[in-house]
Amino acid sequence: MVNRLSPDEAMFYFLDGSGTSAHLGALLILDPHKKTKHPGAEVDYNALVSLVENRLQTAPRYRQIVAEITFGLARPVWVDDREFDINFHVRLSALPQPGTVEQLQELIARVMSRPLDRTRPLWEMYLIEGLYDNRSVILTKTHRCMLGSPEHPELSEVLCDDVADREPLEDDLWMPRRPPRSASLTAGALAEALARPGEVVDSLLRGNGPVADLWSVADKSARVVSGVVSQMVNAAPDSPLNAVTTSSRLFAFSSLARRDLEAVVAKYECTLNDVVLAILTGALRRWLMSVKDSVSHGETVRATMPLSARDPDTVEGEASGAWIVIGGTEFVTDLPVGEDAPSVRLMQVAGLADRYSQSTRRMSQGLRPILPELGLVPFSDRSTRAFAGIFQRAYNIPISMSSERIGRKYVGGIPITGIFTIPTLATQRALGISVNEYANQVQIAFIADRSVVGDLPAMPGYVTESLDELLTGPAPAGSDR
Template structure:
């Protein structure tokens, strides 16, 4: 059955633009020889697994069709030429491949936008990692991921047990795609039920009459510039530079036990330690770009509000691609020399700002979503981008604590989330808890953060200095 994109899905769909694309993904590192039944993971077994799981996520066999003149939100339509082998691809590193080589390959893949003429996802089996390991990289457009029924494909192909669940035989046949005429008629029928929206769509459309909307667009820019005068803006930073399409990716992991040891010693939360580690990372990166860091200098980040909750075990298996959740803006004191004092400042600032309504982040969703028109989603995306582009420097996502995962019966050793790099952001960071480790994923604009591969070393150094730091003296 043909369905229309929700207002939120349409907003993410229209986030794509020059220098940015709203895709994200996962990196899974797997030992292909460790399956209980002795079967090895290869390209053919991965394709077979994906084919069986596609019945659980119909969007991954559908394309997005836009309505003429922008009279309604786009539609999810079955791809009549769907070919799983186009989406699941085989790649390899020169054996034995290093993590640096893997990260560079991922950077090139994530730099390419997804073609809109096909379903908006890709998966890569990357062979040749040292130790006989393989990596599975997924790349999905953010509009595909919405709720439990539409998880990111990397989560859907993984299991919580060694034995994959039995699924009924899938006899999928694509439905007949609607013609542009019927799509337009359907959009008009929806709009006629709400005449005001039809007028709004014609005036604000993304078709031939779109020029009329430029006057309102200029008004939005004026409002944005006015709002920025009263909003507590983030510090000036190259991390708010206009992004290009060229990406870099880096990953690092540290011991969760070490993080908990630090949290116990300093009487703070686990997430305080994680943020302090990142403060140390960003301090080192800043020092690599200029001679000194001034005392009191900060980098402003946006983090999930639940990062301030007490450390409790997650109910259920957990997800490493989190859904939208309330967020707040806080500061990482990169100008502080002492690692111990820096941790105390991180904890104090996060505790204070998480309770401040001025520091709560606006939800990323279309303005007046009940209208649900495509042009309005497009307009509200531009408005949000301009109004809130300077409210923070770096977004940080934090996943649930994820239980052991298996891919076709093979244990997954490492899981990294590859976050979306939005417009006006030159870096994004993800944090996962998996397999007794805290795993960090860094995505950046290659033109702005050319030394991103150094982040792995910065992460280990930042944790080590916290481990060896004593309590600050009164």
């Protein structure tokens, strides 16, 4: 029996293209100077390769490739890579001296700009040496189609341990299974389709087969879904963040001490996530002022974020404490970048998020497959892109925010001092933001289109300034909520 990509997985697989790279990742900063039960332990390249090989038995998809079906008669299938080479996927890199954060960010941007090799399993991992103070970094890069469910975690989560002295897994000799022949896959796809004869005619006429020029799944889907979107939320404000994008990326990250955010929480009697959103709003305001003649009073940026990050109790089972947040219910809220008073901006952020997180009109399941019941090509390249286009004006910026603090993590006995998520950057989205809480730090990462947000390296400074003005500014009268 073939292991076919799910509708979600197939959609993201076909989403790659100009201006879109459907991969995400994680940045793990290691500090060998931290005291552990294994003083002197280090993760060099050979040790990392051995560790990854040992853990891949818990994540078999990382030794599989995607095999497409002739004429697009069905969704692609997962098959074992008979020429799997661990050294192709796990790579060694180094920063030039002096190993600054800026140099690290530029290296990550170059890595995340490159597409993954579709003839191999869709992931890469880099051990980056030479970060200042003798620290090292692990960077993972995984295609979004690999992460179809909680049973298929991102590789950084497979690699990390909750304790410093975890024993290796027992050796498990992996032998790749012989991939099915192309003719067999084609015949199987036809057999599946013929079991639903009513769908065959419709799919052949509207799918990705030889007569795809007559009809398209996207045509039918657009009519259905666009009505739903228009009811869910009106169009997002005009923004340079929805410009036509390229595949060239920039990356930046910033860490904020949790105690500083807690001081703002106590000062304004709000929640920690209110403060985080207000800080991001202040940073976006500064960026907009650097690229526009003016930012008008009342101007907003529309963001989508996980509902579980707003109120974990409202979404049963979604709060996991993981740093790769995928799936789940989202809601759309407005960030008041036009408000120049920091304290008023915070109150507006909190009030809008409270209101919209409880509004069904602001709920969204995010990018979801169209007509998943169809057997023949529900996700061609054209239909997936058309579907993404439907949502291009529903929001300006995605914010990925974990709903729980991440517990202490280790790699090969070495403590991790920083965990940053690198989100997927979708078409016509020039900026993506992720927020994690780890090691008494709130850790924020930005990925952007280089041609649109060319000054992204300034964003961490904007974040710090936005926090400082909340710490030092007076609280407004009657700020308790």
